[in-house]
């Protein structure tokens with residue numbers, strides 16, 4: 001029997017390609033070229049399944065040009081690169097990669113918070129430039145993390161992981177804002193108190209963003225929100241570019257309206273708002289919150305398992321939509 005054809009749109013662990021090759025005819029992209037929308041549309045020709053990362057957009061134009069497509073498996077928990085409504089009406093199953101990255105991403109959120117509040121990269125740059133000539137009592141004094149108030153916007157699995165680290169490990173008071181309030185049991189496991197967004201911005205010493213990107217969450221933090229925050233506060237975005245208005249943030253950092261920010265994601269990434277590169281009080285990382293070997297492997301395997309399970313047995317592990325007729 002001829003094997004079904006699938007596309008792996010970006011470079012991936014060779015073990016995972018091997019795993020897929022046992023079931024499918026695989027076209028891969030091990031040179032990791034970033035394809036334009038037109039090239040991606042072209043490469044999808046004849047494929048019934050595809051493994052994508054958060055960088056490949058699956059939209060109506062691609063779906064129209066590829067009526068044979070049955071499933072796209074995202075190697076990411078976020079899926080704002082998918083037009084889910086268009087996929088559902090085209091009968092294409094969408095899957096993401098939840099759970100396997102929760103703890104690793106929560107670790108990174110905490111690392112970025114620590115690096116930002118305690119000015120780790122800023123002070124390292126100073127040292128590397130050969131500017132360190134003496135110890136001074138106020139050199140790179142930052143903000144306390146332990147015992148301070150953490151405000152989390154977006155309290156899904158990763159937000160809850162951060163809350164637990166903060167409350168149990170660092171004795172922080174945790175407040176959160178979310179579309180829906182957690183159950184009393186989850187609130188008590190996270191030691192987190194639900195508050196309105198305005199109260200969170202006004203009272204938190206550190207604000208962490210872990211909310212999925214959507215039209216509704218676009219610019220959750222803009223000039224108005226930044227103006228409500230404490231001048232000593234830090235802001236950490238490990239969610240998605242576009243949750244923060246990066247131009248407004250760069251200005252707020254320049255004017256010391258807030259103390260510092262830690263950003264793993266950016267509007268229009270991998271391009272950055274150039275103003276962010278001109279302010280010292282920001283820690284910048286290239287979208288690496290889930291980047292440990294084990295976690296990236298687990299994400300890739302989950303995406304591959306979704307393709308295998310769906311295309312060989314008709315049932316995916318982590319579906320995002322319901323489709324019929326496959």
Ligand code: GLV
Nearest residue numbers: 054075076077078
């Ligand atoms: C990473 O950003 C993801 O959504 O998995």
